[in-house]
Amino acid sequence: MTLTEKTTPQAPPEAPPSRDAANWAKPVDRLSAEGVVGAGVDSVTGKRVNSPLQGFGQLWQKTFRVTLEGSTMSPQEVIAIWKERFATFWPKKGRFYAPLAGIVPGEVALLDIAPVPGSPVRFSTGVMVIYADDESFTFISPEGHMLSGWITFSAYRDGDVTVAQVQALERTSDPFDELGLMFGGSRMNNRFWQDTLANVARAMGAAEPAVVSEAVCIDKRRQWRQATNVRNSITLRTLRHTLAAPVRWISGRS
Amino acid sequence: MNATSVALERSGVVATLRIAGDVTSASEGELMAGYGRAIDDGARAIILDFSGLEYMNSGGIGLLVTLLVRAQRGGVRLLASGLSDHYREILALTRLDEAIEIHEDERAAVAAVEV
Numbered sequence: 241m242t243l244t245e246k247t248t249p250q251a252p253p254e255a256p257p258s259r260d261a262a263n264w265a266k267p268v269d270r271l272s273a274e275g276v277v278g279a280g281v282d283s284v285t286g287k288r289v290n291s292p293l294q295g296f297g298q299l300w301q302k303t304f305r306v307t308l309e310g311s312t313m314s315p316q317e318v319i320a321i322w323k324e325r326f327a328t329f330w331p332k333k334g335r336f337y338a339p340l341a342g343i344v345p346g347e348v349a350l351l352d353i354a355p356v357p358g359s360p361v362r363f364s365t366g367v368m369v370i371y372a373d374d375e376s377f378t379f380i381s382p383e384g385h386m387l388s389g390w391i392t393f394s395a396y397r398d399g400d401v402t403v404a405q406v407q408a409l410e411r412t413s414d415p416f417d418e419l420g421l422m423f424g425g426s427r428m429n430n431r432f433w434q435d436t437l438a439n440v441a442r443a444m445g446a447a448e449p450a451v452v453s454e455a456v457c458i459d460k461r462r463q464w465r466q467a468t469n470v471r472n473s474i475t476l477r478t479l480r481h482t483l484a485a486p487v488r489w490i491s492g493r494s
Numbered sequence: 495m496n497a498t499s500v501a502l503e504r505s506g507v508v509a510t511l512r513i514a515g516d517v518t519s520a521s522e523g524e525l526m527a528g529y530g531r532a533i534d535d536g537a538r539a540i541i542l543d544f545s546g547l548e549y550m551n552s553g554g555i556g557l558l559v560t561l562l563v564r565a566q567r568g569g570v571r572l573l574a575s576g577l578s579d580h581y582r583e584i585l586a587l588t589r590l591d592e593a594i595e596i597h598e599d600e601r602a603a604v605a606a607v608e609v
Binding site for chain 2: 257258259260261263264265266267268288289290291292293294299301370371373376378380390392409458459461
């Protein structure tokens with residue numbers, strides 16, 4: 241008689257979690273803005289995210305940075321405050337409706353932006369927080385947003401001073417957005433982040449913030465196969481809505 | 495923070511870039527130099543082997559976009575192998591998995607190129 245030792249098959253040892261595991265959101269098929277309160281329009285729920293690869297226009301890396309001269313804050317302190325009070329640093333023409341859980345990976349925020357301050361035309365869109373750690377956080381745009389890609393807010397030490405930075409990697413989403421950016425939209429977008437960074441710098445104790453901007457074209461080509469993104473365009477939807485306003489007003493009176 | 499290391503191996507028109515350590519925006523020089531060497535050597539397909547990847551932040555994923563764009567522009571096929579479940583999820587989250595061919599390991603990636 242032969243005795244055979246019975247052994248339980250051993251599962252392969254699990255790899256230890258990556259150091260960045262807690263910093264990244266989990267993939268989602270469709271976004272949900274359930275955790276946002278206060279926003280009037282939710283044009284994000286049900287949409288997918290769009291990376292720079294799903295966009296239409298030229299691919300740009302835009303960097304805005306400001307040295308926090310006169311501030312004693314560390315990069316970690318800057319980012320903690322930036323996350324907590326993100327909406328308060330925006331210029332007046334934009335509103336940011338933060339998720340209840342705050343700026344943490346996986347959360348969705350809604351945005352409401354008036355391209356011209358005081359005008360009734362408002363673009364309603366949103367972002368998803370895909371990455372956050374102690375020194376940076378990153379938002380990705382949803383389908384329909386004017387820009388396809390992501391934007392990273394970070395702070396780092398440069399010698400004795402802390403630098404706050406906004407860096408976007410983005411393409412316009414469709415041909416109409418590309419035209420919009422060519423005819424003034426890009427300048428307005430740049431101004432938005434320059435003003436935001438100046439507000440951040442002042443809040444951190446920098447008396448006279450000087451924002452430095454840099455734009456690098458990563459890919460000059462337009463991705464015509466992505467021109468169909470126009471079907472989700474909030475730019476076109478907003479224009480249609482605005483142009484139809486007089487008709488709605490008249491039919492409301494009759 | 496660990497440094498990025500990028501080692502190049504070449505076999506015919508297929509090159510493998512073995513990426514190890516941390517991939518952040520600070521890795522741009524190493525990654526782009528590795529890619530450039532592979533192209534200069536005549537590679538038409540490049541496998542990014544991530545089995546030594548220890549950490550990647552959003553700056554690192556941005557570099558992958560730049561690599562993908564350069565590869566598309568140059569008519570070079572870009573493949574990925576050795577990704578842990580975590581890094582596969584990141585590529586799915588950012589929809590980069592729609593533009594880069596993902597394979598279990600380097601052997602499978604090479605086989606896909608040779609088909």
